[in-house]
Amino acid sequence: MSINHVNCYMRFIVGVPAGTNSPFSPSIPARLTMLHSIRFVVAVSFFSLLAAQANAEGGNAGAGRRLAQEWCGKCHAIGPFDASPLAIAPPFRELHKRYNVEDLQESLAEGILVGHPTMPVFRFDPDQVNNLIAYLKTLEKPRHKAAE
Numbered sequence: 001m002s003i004n005h006v007n008c009y010m011r012f013i014v015g016v017p018a019g020t021n022s023p024f025s026p027s028i029p030a031r032l033t034m035l036h037s038i039r040f041v042v043a044v045s046f047f048s049l050l051a052a053q054a055n056a057e058g059g060n061a062g063a064g065r066r067l068a069q070e071w072c073g074k075c076h077a078i079g080p081f082d083a084s085p086l087a088i089a090p091p092f093r094e095l096h097k098r099y100n101v102e103d104l105q106e107s108l109a110e111g112i113l114v115g116h117p118t119m120p121v122f123r124f125d126p127d128q129v130n131n132l133i134a135y136l137k138t139l140e141k142p143r144h145k146a147a148e
Contacts, residue, residue, distance in 0.1 A: 059127070064135025067128055068092060075119070080139060086118065093139040101136045105129050 068078040077084040077091035084091050095101060108129045111121045124132065 059130030059132070059134030061131070061134040061138050063128075064131035064133070067124070067132050068135055071122065089119070092136060095136060096140040101133055101140065104136070105133055108132060 065078065068076075072078055072092070073085075075084065075086035075089040077089075077093070080093050082091070090098070095104070108124050109126065111123045
């Protein structure tokens with residue numbers, strides 16, 4: 001590649017007009033700085049939107065754990081190792097073996113009618129459902145009980 005090609009490429013990248021004599025005029029560093037600043041702002045905005053969307057869709061596992069403890073912990077084992085207080089209530093850590101956890105969203109929002117015989121009917125709002133699903137997904141990961 002000749003120096004002419006490099007100069008043309010530099011002019012194109014930084015937006016130097018074609019009639020300019022030197023591609024290295026004093027305005028080029030300023031243009032490069034501005035170009036980098038714009039790219040940085042766009043990148044930060046993009047990743048911020050991705051993070052916000054992931055949180056909105058994925059829910060908050062910590063809030064889901066608190067919700068499970070409040071509404072479900074009287075019957076179900078909600079942790080990775082504990083036993084269910086009610087023997088017929090399956091531990092939450094095993095729900096993913098029976099169901100696709102994502103498929104429980106509709107049931108949680110509309111009210112679970114099928115469960116263990118003593119299970120009450122309840123409904124959660126969409127944020128609560130997302131949080132609970134996010135928590136249930138954390139239980140799908142294999143864990144090893146610490147030596148006691």
